[in-house]
Amino acid sequence: MGCDGGTIPKRHELVKGPKKVEKVDKNAELAAKWKYCALSQEKLKRPIVACDLGRLYNKDAIIEYLLDKTAQRPNSEAVTHIRGTKDIKELNLTDNPEWEGERRNTKGDRYEDIHCGMFICPVVGLEMNGKHRFCYLQTCGCVFSERALKEVKTEICHKCGDPFKSDDVVILNGTKEEGDKLRERMEEKRAKAKTKKSKKSKAVETLSTPPETKDEASSTKAGSSLENGNASSDPDVAGPSSSKSSGASKRSIQEMQDKSEAFKSIFTSHSSAKRTKDQMSNWVTHTPYHF
Template sequence: MGCDGGTIPKRDELVRTKKKPEQKDKTSELAFKWKHCAISQEALTKPIVACELGRLYKKESVLEFLLDRSKFDIAAQFDHLRGLKDVKELNLTDVPERRSHLAEKGDMRSDSIIADYICPVVGVEMSGKHRFCFLWSCGCVVSERAIREVKSETCHKCGKPVREEDVVVLNGSEEDVGEMRHKMEERRELARLEKKAKKAGKHKMKVAEAEGSSSELPATQNGQDSPTDAPTATKQTRKETSDATHKPLTNGKSGPEKKSKGKKPCIQDDPKASKTFKSLFTSSEAARNQQQPNWITYNPLYY
């Protein structure tokens, strides 16, 4: 049972001490954040997206989360994700020489911190040892060192204009997350106000167009007609046209024939023409006195 025959026990064998809590491996924890999705804990594969708080996700996992939040136990931590507009697809720069991710065999040494992406400006690896940021306006990922040393108002990768508020730190500390949350609220409030102003501008434009179209009326000799006068004028014009259509043709004369300058003299005024010859024409007195049916619109010389 021990303590017999010359054994020398140690203090930790005789006295029970409180065990120290198991400490996390910071290196492994850091590598896990940069290589796995924050929602599903699966390995990150392209397309990779990030939220306004700097967390990395698989786009497929974000879609599943938005469709059914009940499948995820940590849904409360991602309540800021309302739709795909709240994430930005990252424009990453691959490592020029892709390293092998084979399993350890024999004397092969496996490195758990193998970066797949690098900074396109200074060339540091995106493994968690260096702070990385992405720009919300374009989604390009660069190191914080590149932003600090190469100061510019445009993106170092795509050349688009960049504001200071668009810089989001990836996998930052609690202080960084608090600052990013404040920027997120300001950005969303600004977007809401711009949308509201745009709607108000469209409404004003429609009202102005309606007022302009109502003020345009047909012009008359003394000015402008009122809307009620237009139908009356139209009816009167139609009536005159109808009367002119149903009026019997009498060579342009309804009463006694009169000579007019520049016109050919009527056959009825010709003294050389006989009375029988004159009666053949509709301008004769017999033809004018002849009663015509109501339905005839053109005199076919029925005698």
């Protein structure tokens, strides 16, 4: 086809070169991060929560995910690090007075400013639309711009007055490098929490086991001393009081050569106390050795 009527084809129409790399619109990328939930891809609406990595979510979407993790979701990889409600923090945001919501352009006859954010920094007044860096405090959940924290250096929250440390500041929707640092910090905190739990469990176990009382300790010592005494005692030491001891000490009395037969006949181990089968009766008498 072509070349009829004096048409001359151009080079790009005949030779196909490499495809151009499609570039993502920065405005659309910023709007997706700052105006839509990272899990459900729905528009952000109160209550809004953030994780330790600085991603924004709708609280309803996170609760649904935690209740049923087996359900198939398109962006489930973004919330694999969230194991419970302790891993998220509800944000204390400041509304933007210039934000009109969904009613601002119902007729379509006005210019729609996609850079207008729903929330602003309460200190500097910058809009939270992705053009400026924002962060939140893990202690109270208040959100500020990074410029406000740099200009007004303090260890107390500008909005609610709660104290915080530098480790409590989490950057929202930061770069990949910042996300890696936040992930390392999150893993360190979880490791410390595990060690604290193990120490507490050991302390509870030690408190739950009652210490031995003095009576129990004395009884155990007496029992051990009796066992050792019976094992190491000589047969010559046995006497009349040995009738209350074990059977081994009773039988050893008959083997004593220095004792008389009259003394040995006192004990039941003597031959005179033993009876044959004919002499044994089928009933129980008052004295079991009576015949």
